[in-house]
Every structure is written in C-alpha cells, then in structure tokens.
Amino acid sequence: MKGKWLFLLLCLLLVLSPAAVSAHTNNSEGYSVIDVHDKQIDYRLQLDLIELSHAVGFAVDEQSDDLMAMTEIIAQNKAKLQQYIDTHLLIFANSHPVEGTIGQAVVSTINDRPFAELSISYPVSAEPENLIVDYNAFFEESDPSHANMAKIMMGGKQQEFIFTYEVREWNLGEMSFMTQAKQFLSLGLEHIFTGYDHILFVISLLIGATTIRHIFYLVTSFTVAHSITLALATLELVQLPGKLIESAIALSIIYVALKNIFQPGSKHAPWIAFAFGLIHGFGFAGILSELHLGGAHLAASLLFFNLGIELGQILIVSLVFPLLLFMSKRWASVNKWVTPGLSVAVLLFGFIWFVQRAF
Secondary structure (H helix, E strand, C coil): CHHHHHHHHHHHHHHHCHHHCCCCCCCCEEEEEEEEECCEEEEEEEEEHHHHHHHHCCCCCCCCCCHHHHHHHHHHCHHHHHHHHHHHEEEEECCEEECCEEEEEEEEEECCEEEEEEEEEEECCCCCCCEEEEECCCCCCCCCCCEEEEEEEECCEEEEEEECCCCCEEECCCCCHHHHHHHHHHHHHHHHHHCHHHHHHHHHHHCCCCCHHHHHHHHHHHHHHHHHHHHHHHCCCCCCCHHHHHHHHHHHHHHHHHHHHHCCCCCCCHHHHHHHHHHHHHHHCHHHHHHCCCHHHHHHHHHHHHHHHHHHHHHHHHHHHHHHHHHHHHCHHHHHHHHHHHHHHHHHHHHHHHHHHHC
C-alpha cells in the first residue's frame, strides 16, 4: 500500500514541476500580412508579446490583461523594436534591399494571448516583380520552434508561406506546390507533438484498449471529428472563443482520466472519442484560422496540415499502445500500480490546465 501512495506522490511532484505546468511551451507563433501595391509594401506583423519582450529586451507584466498599458510599453520601446525589425526582417524588392519604418504599434489578443501588432511601411520606387522576405525573429534569441504564418497579396494574387527555423527565406514566384505541401505537413506534425494536452488525451484513450480493432475505432472517430471542426473553423464557418475551447480540451482530459481511475476495466466508446474530437479540432484550427488562407491554396494547406496531425497521432499510438498492451499482459502486478498512477498524473495535468485557462 505504501508503494502505491509513493508512486502517486511522485506523479504529483512531476506534475507540479515548473517545466510541466504549461500545455504549450517554447512554441510561439507569429502572423504576417504583406500587401504589395503601387510604390508601397505594407507589412502587418503580429508577434507574441511575451516572446518579443524577451527577444528585444524590455519588461512586460506577463499576468496583466491591460492592453492599453501594454500598448504604452510598446510605444516606449519603439526605437528598440525598430532596431530589432531592421536586423531580423529583411525585404528585397527586385533584388534591392528596402528599409521599413514602424508606424502604428498596438497590442491585441489572439487566442487569449497578447500580441504586438506592428504596421511597417516599405517605400519602393516601383511595384516590384520579385520580392524576397528574409525572416529571423525569435529563432536565435529565444525560440527556435517559432513559426510565422505569412500571407501576401501581390500582382492580384494571394500566396501563403510559413517561416520556420529551417525555412527563413521566401522568394515569391518560386514556391512550388510540393514546398507548400511540405511546410503545412511539417506544421501539422509540429502542432501535435508540441500540443501536450492533445497527446495526453490520445494516450488516455489508449488505456484500457486491448485490441487493434478497438484502437482503430477510437482513432478513426477522433480523426473524423477533429477534421470536421478543423475545416469549419479554418473556413470561418464556425467560430468559438479560444478560452472556451482550451478550457473544454482540459475538461476532456479530466473526464477520460477520471473514467480510467474509477472504471479501470472499461473501454472508451468511440462516440466519446468523436465528441471530444470535435472540441480538439477547434484547438488544432487556431493557427490556420488566423492565417485566413486564400481559396486557391486553402484545400491543399488544410489537407496537408491535417495529414501532418494524423501522422503524428499514428506515431504516438504506434509507440504507446504496444507498451501499454505489453504491460497489461506480461507485468500485470506492476500494471496495477502504473495505470492508476499514470491516470492520476494525467488528471492533475488536466486540472491545472483547466484552472489556468478558465480563470
């Protein structure tokens, strides 16, 4: 009996460790909207304010929700921001570098997080036929997993791109379909592997499953459901508050964990996976909905982003399920302690995330 309580205590200490509290860490996002017209390039850049303060070197109250006060801090540090933009965001029009000036600088919220929104103007002598954007924000200073979803309107056409640590330069007119597919596939993989709440939910579904067929039904139900809401949210047909979605995702983890604790011998029904999959789909859609993808590229971007998520899920299931099955059959005595302890740890994660997101 002492061994069981000791194991549960260790799980509790693991959950309460500072590194484990956040569901999404070291994975900041950014958004770019570039409009090329006549003799002007207008660049609207949105960056996570907390990450930006770390990279540039100014202080903000990370617990505050006073957007006006945060905007004032941005105004006070406009010179630092301009210097940072000059060295981390380079634009070449027809192979010639152009200099931009920050105009309006405000703070807004995206998915309940404060973002600095910078309006940058780049004057050019004539509307460029070729444009190169070299983006290096955050990658070296604070967050190598940072991703910036970019959209450009140029020559009457719209294109999308994702800046990552590996791909920092965008040469307009040279991006092929395969490049775009690879980028959104990678973004989907990254999103599932850095979305620890989604991973814990999938693992919790696997606890108690004993057959490949049951796993197939669970994963298929979850996949179909989140694919539906991912598409609806990306198309902006259904919009729900980010705070509500993130809180509901935490509640889904709590529910499944409680069922694993109090009904350890029961299997999760596919309809449970489907119902909660609808909620998780809205969570997956956060990045794509902010990008406002154009019609010409929407289908491919959505398809490959979702495919990346599915590949990540398949890999997680392929690694975790055989281990759980092996433990349940070969180490039955050990599994009596491990499974409840794992479920308690998942429950505590879900509870902490719910409190953080709902209040």
